[in-house]
Amino acid sequence: MNVVIIDTGSANLGSVRHALTRLGVVADTTCDSSKIAAADRVILPGVGHARTAMAELERAGLIGLIGSLTQPVLGICLGLQLLYESSSEGDVDCLGVIPGRVEPLNAGEGLRLPHMGWNQLEWRNNNDPLARGLGPEAWFYFVHSFAAPVEHAVATCCHGDEFAAIVRYRNFAACQFHPEKSAAVGARLMANFLLESRQQEPLTCS
Amino acid sequence: MVAVRIIPCLDVRDGRVVKGVKFRDHRDMGDIVELAERYRDEGADELVFYDITASPQRRSVDVEWIERVAAAIDIPFCVAGGIRDVVTARAVLSAGADKISINSPALERPALIAELAEACGSQCVVVGIDSISEQGRYRVRQYTGDPDNMVDPRTDTERWVVEVQRLGAGEIVLNCMDADGTRSGYDVAQLGAMRRLCQVPLIASGGAGEPAHFLEVFETADVDGALAASVFHSGHIPIPGLKRWLADQGVVTRIDSTISETETAAGVG
Secondary structure, eight states: OOEEEEOOSOTTHHHHHHHHHHTTOOOEEEOOHHHHHHOSEEEEOOOSOHHHHHHHHHHTTOHHHHHHOOSOEEEETHHHHHTEEEETTTTEEOOOSEEEEEEEOOOOTTOOSSEEEEEEOEESOTTSGGGTTOOTTOEEEEEESEEOOSTTEEEEEEESEEEEEEEEETTEEEESSOGGGSHHHHHHHHHHHHHOOGGGSOGGGO | OOOBEEEEEEEEETTEEEEEETTEEEEEEEEHHHHHHHHHHHTOSOEEEEETTTTTTTOOOOSHHHHHHHHHOOSOEEEESSOOSHHHHHHHHHTTOSEEEESHHHHHOTHHHHHHHHHHOGGGEEEEEEEEEETTEEEEEBOTTSGGGOBOOOOBHHHHHHHHHHHTOSEEEEEETTTTTTOSOOOHHHHHHHHTTOSSOEEEESOOOSHHHHHHHHHHHOOSEEEESHHHHTSSSOHHHHHHHHHHTTOOBOOOOOOOGGGSOTTOO
16 A cells, blocks of 8 residues: 655654554655655644644645545644644644634643643544544543634544544545554554545545 | 543663662663553553753763654653754654653753744643752752752742743653652642643652552642653552552543454554
């Protein structure tokens, strides 16, 4: 299977690559648009600042390409946030694949920011391919201060506000947590993504 | 709800894990990757690797072992010791660490915290603070990795806790030196006092000896995580039992759900 990790210049690229290696997949980390377009699976990772990451994608000439991909794409952490129309982190326009805007997490009284640590999900769609083998008892590792709205969420999480933990839109899926750092359950989620059938692609993306 | 974090701290010297008492008399505890894997399997929520020689000797941290750890384990880990510029921080993060922790270099030059937060994001910038009780006040200590080079930076811990957050620290690890190595419990009075000044996650360090000490620090000082070394390395407190017991006491704790081997995606490639 030909899996590519989009080189967003962010620091967690190596961790994502290692996680895939542990699943038996050697992934190419690249910003070469022809390699990305030809891949069976595309992963959009990211940590850090939305504005910096968008500038990096702009510089690499990938902004139009990512939205036009038709194979299964998985965004991770900031990669999820970049799929939305805009982010209030740096007040920046993002890739515009998923409707909505990323806003600061409102943790409320007694909760710390960043939302850093292991948390559980509330599944809204247990039938999503990413949900296979993962119940409500599974713990995932989060590190973030901004979050996406719940409209297109397959699973949500709460840290004060409820926010999108896993989203799915057309052939795009994304998770706010770090599956590459979420021990066995994270590995299972990444394996679910790799095993996802291309037939999941809806008919709308012709 | 976000779970409390149980964090084994592995002191690293010359590529091996070591442990001393009150920062002295270091004993060899084993290979870094073997211990990291053991703790991951036991349910540690995160690991901290502290290069105890890098800071006092003004050496930069060696990234070779960081890459080995990152390839092997799938839980977050933080690297501390010897990081004093953005270039080194980026190298450590690129090697696979999730967070970097700075202590003495932040006291040397507080602007470093802001530079790292700007370059790498606050979420991966941890500030470690070594604090000692002195004439009724909490005071910061510097270069504690080497008792002969330890420095008193003449700073109140409260002031420093506020300042590092203003500069962009995403997490604080407070090591209470009076308790460290004693196994008589975390310094909950000091941790509770700092908790009230802390909007970012606060991790307790120093003094763990019994499971009850973990319960006490989570319930009394409301910390987000508790770090310990010797009680985990020696096997005195097995992590699976500790976490189950904490969960039974009502502490929100990550108990790893089991995924059967046949269900994992062997042969994905």
